[in-house]
Amino acid sequence: MDHQHSSGTLYIVATPVGNLEDITFRAVKILKQVDLIAAEDTRHSRKLLSHYGIQTKLISCHEHNELSKTPGIIIQLKNGLDVALISDAGTPSISDPGYKLVTAVAKEEISVIPIPGCSAAIAGLSVSGLPTDSFLFLGFLPKKQQKKKQALEAVKNQTPTLIFYESPRRIKPLINSMLNLLGDRKACLAREITKLHEEYIRGNLSDILKTLEEKESIKGECSLFVQGQLEEKTINEKELKEIILAKLSTTDLGTSGLAKQISKEFNLSKKQVYDMILKISS
Known part of the structure; x- marks a missing residue:
C-alpha cells in the first residue's frame, strides 16, 4: 500500500x-x-x-x-x-x-x-417480509435467563423491527421467552444464510417454534427478525378484561390455550393475558 x-x-x-x-x-x-x-x-x-x-x-x-x-x-x-x-x-x-x-x-x-x-442482519432483514424502514439491532442477548428477560422487557414497546442473533442450541428457549414477554408476533428466522442448507421460516413466533420442534436437530447460526410493537394493537386493561370475558363464554380452551389465542390475535404478551385470565377466574 x-x-x-x-x-x-x-x-x-x-x-x-x-x-x-x-x-x-x-x-x-x-x-x-x-x-x-x-x-x-x-x-x-x-x-x-x-x-x-x-x-x-x-x-x-x-x-x-x-x-x-x-x-x-x-x-x-x-x-x-x-x-x-x-x-x-x-x-x-x-x-x-x-x-x-x-x-x-x-x-x-x-x-x-x-x-x-x-452482514447477516441486513441480508436476512431484506428477505424477512417485515418492515425495513426502521429496525433495532440487538445481536446476542444475555445468556442468563433473568438478564435476557430484562433485555426483552426493555424493547417490548419498540416499534421498529427487532433483530437478534442466537445459536441453534438456544434459539427455541429464546422464542419461548419472546412468546411470554412480547406476544405472538410476526417473525422470520433465517438460518445458514448463503450456505448449502439456507432456510427462512416466516410466520408468527409460535409457528416458527412449531417448525423447529419438528426438526430432529437445528444447525447453523440463527438470525431472528421480530415485528416491533404495533401501536394499533395496544389495548388497555379494561378492554383486555372485556375480551377475555367474551372469549370465556364461547370457548372450551383452558387458561393456557386461551392466553395463547388472545396474545396471538391482539399481539400481546402471553404472560399478561394469562395473568389477567387467572385474576378474572379467581
Missing part, C-alpha cells in the same frame, strides 16, 4: 457469511495489499484467503485477546503499515470483535476505513 503518510490505515473488511463468492473485488484487493491481516480465527480465515490467493501475513484478534493485541497493532499502524481486520463471517465489530480496536485506533487519530460487504 502507499506509505507516504506517517501512519498506516486500519481497514475494517467485511467477508462472506457463508458463500465464498460473496466478497467484493475491493475487499480482495485490500486484503492482498495490506501489510497485515488481523483475523478472529486465523485457521478459519486461511480458507477464504487461500481461495483468493491472498498470502498476506495473519495474526489473531478475537474477543479474548483484542485488548492485549491492540497496542501492537497501533504500533504497526504508526510505523506506516496498513492493517485489515476481518472476522469469521460478515462485518467486523457487528456482534464480533473489532469495536475496542476501532475505538483505540480512532483515538490515536489514525485512519479507519470500512470496506463494506456482507
